[in-house]
Amino acid sequence: MSCIAVDDLHKYYGSVKAIDGISLDVDYGKVFGFLGPNGAGKTTAIKIFTTLIPLTSGKVSILGYDLLKQPAMIKQRIGVVQQKPSFESNLTVENSLDLYGKLWNISNGERSKRVEDLLKMFGLGDIRNVKNEELSIGQRRRVQVAREFMHDMDLLFLDEPTVGLDPSARRTLLDYIRKRVRGGLTVFFTTHIMEEAEYLCDEIAIINKGKIVALDTPSGLKEKFGGVKIVEIKLKEPFNGIERIVNALGIAGNVELQDSMSIKISAKNAEQILISVVESLGKNNAQVASISVNPPTLEEIFLAMVDDSNGSSS
Amino acid sequence: MDPVLRLVNRNLTATIDKPFLIWQIMFPLIYIFVAGYAYTSIIESVNLGTVNIDYPAFLASGMIGFNVMNSSLIAGTIIWTDRRNGMFEQILVGPFTRAQYIVSNILTITMIGLLSAGIIFAASVPTVFANAPISFTTLPYMIVSIILGSIFFGSLAIVASIRLRSTERFQITINTMFLFFAFVSTTFYPSQGVPAALGGAFHVNPLTYVVDIIRFGLFASFDPFIVLEAIALAATSAIMFFIATFMLAKLNI
Numbered sequence: 001m002s003c004i005a006v007d008d009l010h011k012y013y014g015s016v017k018a019i020d021g022i023s024l025d026v027d028y029g030k031v032f033g034f035l036g037p038n039g040a041g042k043t044t045a046i047k048i049f050t051t052l053i054p055l056t057s058g059k060v061s062i063l064g065y066d067l068l069k070q071p072a073m074i075k076q077r078i079g080v081v082q083q084k085p086s087f088e089s090n091l092t093v094e095n096s097l098d099l100y101g102k103l104w105n106i107s108n109g110e111r112s113k114r115v116e117d118l119l120k121m122f123g124l125g126d127i128r129n130v131k132n133e134e135l136s137i138g139q140r141r142r143v144q145v146a147r148e149f150m151h152d153m154d155l156l157f158l159d160e161p162t163v164g165l166d167p168s169a170r171r172t173l174l175d176y177i178r179k180r181v182r183g184g185l186t187v188f189f190t191t192h193i194m195e196e197a198e199y200l201c202d203e204i205a206i207i208n209k210g211k212i213v214a215l216d217t218p219s220g221l222k223e224k225f226g227g228v229k230i231v232e233i234k235l236k237e238p239f240n241g242i243e244r245i246v247n248a249l250g251i252a253g254n255v256e257l258q259d260s261m262s263i264k265i266s267a268k269n270a271e272q273i274l275i276s277v278v279e280s281l282g283k284n285n286a287q288v289a290s291i292s293v294n295p296p297t298l299e300e301i302f303l304a305m306v307d308d309s310n311g312s313s314s
Numbered sequence: 315m316d317p318v319l320r321l322v323n324r325n326l327t328a329t330i331d332k333p334f335l336i337w338q339i340m341f342p343l344i345y346i347f348v349a350g351y352a353y354t355s356i357i358e359s360v361n362l363g364t365v366n367i368d369y370p371a372f373l374a375s376g377m378i379g380f381n382v383m384n385s386s387l388i389a390g391t392i393i394w395t396d397r398r399n400g401m402f403e404q405i406l407v408g409p410f411t412r413a414q415y416i417v418s419n420i421l422t423i424t425m426i427g428l429l430s431a432g433i434i435f436a437a438s439v440p441t442v443f444a445n446a447p448i449s450f451t452t453l454p455y456m457i458v459s460i461i462l463g464s465i466f467f468g469s470l471a472i473v474a475s476i477r478l479r480s481t482e483r484f485q486i487t488i489n490t491m492f493l494f495f496a497f498v499s500t501t502f503y504p505s506q507g508v509p510a511a512l513g514g515a516f517h518v519n520p521l522t523y524v525v526d527i528i529r530f531g532l533f534a535s536f537d538p539f540i541v542l543e544a545i546a547l548a549a550t551s552a553i554m555f556f557i558a559t560f561m562l563a564k565l566n567i
Contacts, residue, residue: 050407052567072411080407086400088328099327103320103408 001064003028003155003186004049009058011044011210018044020210021058026203028154031177031187033201035194037306041210042190043083046159049188050080063154079153081145081161083190089133093124093143096132097150104151114150121176122146123169137164145173155186162196174200194299204298206305213309214301221301228253229270230300232292233277235261239286249276254304261289266296266304317410321418322425325392335426338384339433342377346434350374350442360504362535371446374438375532376501378431378456379525382463383495385430387488389423390471393562394484397475403567416562420468420555427464428457449534456531459547463524466551467495469558476561495521523547 004026011019019041026032036042047053049062051071060067062074088096097118101111119125122142132140141164148156158177162170174196177187191197197204198218206214206221214221235242238260246255246263253267267273270293278288296304315323350370357369367375396402405415439448470491478484496502498512499521505513516522523543530540 047567052403052407072409075407076409078407080404082400082403082407084400084403086404088401089395089399090331091328095327099324103324103405105315105320105409 002026002061003030003063004032004188005059005061006049007059009045009048009060010056011041011048011053012056017210019048019055022205022207022210022212024205024212024215026186026188028186029181029184030202031181031189031200033197033204034188034190034207035192035197035204035302036190036207040207042207043159044210045207046080046157046188046190050078050157051075077154079148079151079156081148081156081158083159083163085137085140086144087132087140090131092129092131093135094119094128096143097147100147101150106151111150118146118149122172138166138169141165142169142173149176149180153185155188156180158187158189160190160192162191162193170196194297194302198298206302208306208309211309214305218298221298222295228266228268228296230292230294230296231265231267231270231274231277232290232294233263233274233281233288234290235281236287236289237261239281239284241284242281242286245277245280245284249273249280251277266300317414318418318421321405321410321414322421325389325418325422326425331388335385335388335430338388339381339430342381342384342434343437346370346374346377346438346442357503361506362504362529362533363537365447365533365535367446367533367535368442370442371438371533372504372529373502374434374442375529376525378434378438378460379463379499379521379528380496380501381430381434382427382460382524383467383521384492386423386427386464386467387471387492389426390419390468391475391488392419392422393472394475398481402565406567412563416559419472419562420465423468423471424461424464427460427468431460443532447533449532452531452534454531455544456528459524459527459531459544462547462551463520466520466524466547466554469551469554472558473554473561476558476565495519500525517543520547520550523550 002025004024006022006024009019009022010017022045034042034045044053048055049060049067051067051074055067063077065073067074088099091099094115097115098111101114106114119128122145124142124146127135127139132143135143145161162173165173177200181187189201201218203215203217204221205212214224216224240260242260242263243257246257251265251267251273253265253273256264258264263277265273265277274291274293278291281288350373354369359366359368360372393402396405406412471488474484474487478487498515499519500516501521505516505522508516523546526540526543527547529535530537
């Protein structure tokens with residue numbers, strides 16, 4: 001049985017379609033990445049899964065419980081870090097963690113221990129006595145994320161948890177999530193940062209306009225591109241005829257002229273294209289400084305998938 | 315611990331702005347002991363139907379109702395603070411139902427209303443009430459009035475918290491309500507002798523009902539009109555509670 005099982009989920013706000021028939025399964029003990037541009041439906045999906053808003057149609061099961069029939073059972077066993085800030089402005093960092101533990105009915109001794117552990121883990125020791133209203137956005141975000149680990153859970157929803165965090169805090173958080181996943185936690189994770197998704201996720205769904213346009217492991221997504229490679233050619237000196245040469249070759253692929261000294265091509269027959277381009281450049285006395293051929297990054301796949309789905313739906 | 319009690323504990327710990335609340339309790343005490351005695355030279359005593367009391371005792375009993383209104387309005391803004399700070403949604407994705415959140419807010423409001431009224435009462439008993447004809451047999455009416463008043467004003471603040479989005483509009487609305495309820499009522503002065511229109515306005519104000527019933531509870535100052543006021547207070551509190559609960563239950567996220 002899946003930790004999250006979604007079948008043909010739809011959500012409408014009036015006549016606006018926010019989620020358009022998504023289906024997915026998330027296994028226990030895995031990190032599932034949910035990627036998409038702004039307004040794609042990521043937060044709406046999380047709000048549905050965490051029982052905050054009702055679905056329009058479809059079937060959702062979380063931790064084996066039916067979302068519509070057993071929301072209380074689900075809420076007992078999930079943790080949620082929302083995209084928007086949430087904090088108790090009058091409380092200090094330490095008291096925020098402690099009070100959150102009380103809300104979850106954690107015993108006194110265990111609460112004190114967890115507060116100390118989390119203050120240390122998230123580097124909040126120096127600001128433990130500072131009120132939330134006096135914290136920077138990044139500090140407040142760290143408290144918000146740390147606070148969620150005050151209680152026990154089987155499934156954690158993280159809606160862009162690293163927004164506002166500096167690289168060090170971001171890495172600390174990702175490593176901590178990895179550690180908790182090794183202990184059996186399942187994580188449903190949304191982000192805009194592809195390196196994070198690649199670093200953390202076992203499986204990734206790319207969502208656009210309420211539809212899942214790709215769903216696979218990070219390496220599977222790369223393989224699905226079927227040998228698409230990125231060719232990057234840099235010239236020694238500026239050459240204004242570069243665009244003319246590329247157009248004359250009629251390249252079947254994505255061509256990006258970065259300036260008059262460099263060109264980036266994404267295509268399946270990258271090696272052949274490379275030879276043609278270099279030959280043409282040589283004929284025109286343009287000297288090549290460097291050539292690189294690389295597999296696409298997850299970010300490039302993401303952008304291509306979103307572009308494709310935008311194109312096919314328009 | 316019961317989920318509702320955990321939420322009440324959280325409301326009392328985190329949401330209520332304590333310095334402001336302390337000031338809300340200190341302000342009436344200063345008013346009673348300064349204005350109460352200062353106005354004695356102008357208003358010697360006030361007739362409450364079956365009993366006469368001096369002005370400091372009249373004002374102190376009015377300030378109990380005033381404080382119930384004031385503290386309940388503040389406590390009723392919990393939902394405003396929670397929505398602004400993202401805690402409303404955070405609580406609802408936790409191990410709580412919307413009904414538990416609503417009940418916890420109403421309980422918090424009532425507790426704060428009773429507590430603030432108790433502080434004014436306790437401070438007044440050995441001083442301004444020392445020579446007043448306190449009636450212990452009718453005191454339960456005072457408590458009922460405080461509870462109903464807390465529910466009315468707390469529910470009103472909840473409705474304002476839900477309806478109004480911008481901070482400016484919310485503050486203006488709460489302050490305007492405060493001015494009407496406080497000064498177009500029998501809190502500071504009796505309704506007898508005021509122009510008819512103003513007297514009429516006094517009696518469409520739930521704070522007048524709260525204060526009049528508190529005075530009846532304190533001094534057994536029976537007036538047949540009190541019965542009507544009690545019915546009106548119970549009805550308006552029930553209606554406002556229903557509206558607030560309904561709106562909270564339907565509040566979009």
